[in-house]
Amino acid sequence: MRVFVPQDAAARAVGADLVATALAAAAARLGIDLALVRTGSRGMVWLEPLVEVEVAGVRRGFGPAAPEDAAAILDGTSPKALGPVADLPWMRGQLRLTFARVGVTDPLSLADYAAHGGWRGLAAARAMDPAAVVAAVKASGLRGRGGAGFPAGIKWDTVRTAPGPLKSVVCNADEGDSGTFADRMLMEGDPFCLIEGMAIAAHAVGAQTGYIYIRSEYPDAIRVMEAAVSAARPLVAPFEIEVRVGAGAYVCGEETALLNSLEGRRGEVRAKPPLPALQGLFGRPTVVNNVLTLAAVPHILAEGPEGYAALGTGRSRGTIPLQIAGNVRRGGLYEAPFGLTLGQIVHDIAGGTATGRPVKAVQVGGPLGAWFPPALFDTVIDYEAFAAAGGLIGHAGIVVMDDTADMLAMARFAMEFCAIESCGKCTPCRIGAVRGVETIDRIAAGDLAALPLLADLCATMKAGSLCALGGFTPYPVMSAVTHFPDDFRRMARAAE
């Protein structure tokens, strides 16, 4: 009997290892010949640990499973039965292209990977001229999934045509935004997909070396990725990939700070130009792409760019892996074409708040993303639509808060976080964040004259910072001020 238990960190965090042990023990007791496969997560985190039992070729789910459920799961009498996993509404509503194998296969099985369509993209790319590979990525409309949304094909073309004997591909796996976990899930659940994407990029631009920079907060992803890189070495040769581990600096998710960190320096942001595409790692022309950008590429090359480009809305093409978290009934990963509205995601997919209270605010795009009130829930997941609404998609993390949230406290937290994580290179961020905390404390104490000061400070940070840390911290701060003015006037009103 084949049984699948996720080994994803989120599943392990809620007891998947204990469930796996209990299943093995129960099978031995019941005389069942158990083949236990540890997979990635399907992304239905509220159902984790989600056990799947294969019956007549159909995988039936049980969750959230506890160790004491083991025997009943194996003999089919468990009340936690969910039916065929593929038929669950959460799965049926998705279009999983990047995450097609995550939760399905054994992440470190090369045989599984090949049997589920792996390496077809790389084989197609290697049969093509590098310029044609770049043209395919351009035609797909793929934009950088790390947050900036820059067209991947144009970046690759810049590196391809840049002069230089040595070039590099750097994967940004420093996924630090709160509410995001898609990079982690992909690396833990389908690491060869990322490796294949990097190898395609290397072929397209003529790179010899690749680095995957993973944050130290992801020990499971580091372990899986290192094993996968080692196993896939002959398949991507002569391209060489190395995993590097960060050291707890959020700002290293910014591409130039990441490059400095890889070079063994303080993770300080570099001024641009020069672009990393022309002078990146050790001065070489360098592709720096997010995990999800690179992991989208194998599908595009294997199936052709037309199908990918046909999905989505406006200039946001293809699918986006949404990450839904915070105070929600159903949290997890949901991959769909661009174009869902924020309201559909929060109400229909996530099922509203876990506490059952009304939604007050939703932060999209991590700690540098704007807070959206329910009045803006018709905003469509689309880079341009979010920019027009005064926000950003970022890495597509969505954090929901109920009506007990204090938005002044959230604005203060944004400034505090910026002060803690500022690399110190530019003054608007380094000093501005500290002054921001002080200014919000004045407002909290009832000094409404500090409100215009805060707006002015945010304008300075936005216009004058070197990178998105100082430059985008005003998004959560000013969106909180704009959409939730009452939270900033509570003390002043109480004094009247």
Place this chain on the structure above:
Amino acid sequence: MPSSNPAGSVADRAAAIAAVHAGREGPLLPVLHDVQAAFGHIPADAVPAIAAALNLSRAEVHGVVTFYHDFRTAPAGRRVVKLCRAEACQAAGGAAVAEALLARLGIGWGGTTADGAVTVEAVYCLGLCACAPAALVDGAPAGRLDAEALAAAVQA
């Protein structure tokens, strides 16, 4: 200040670790991770040894050690709890869970209990946002925490 035997052995061991990585591109972070794994922190005497082995100045190594939150210049407690303070965990009641743990242990963020048993460090996102509040306890993920579950995980 250079001192006698034990300090000498720290420098030697650090230099040996650095030598393992010296052929890599930009080896300083992997070296520092391994030195911290060996000693539990980055001992002051290791810094000049690493600098010499990698042909860097002591200031360059010191600058990198002090830039990154992960690198410690003093040993941590026997158990290290990395507790998430970021927005998604806050939305799920993480602040109260954190306060309860810190109050029970009688320490603040970054502090170590007087008996050296536990260090609690703030982290900003572990990617466990859909099973918040979350923590890493000696590297093992823990989610859907309430005050009791966290206390049990810390004591286990």
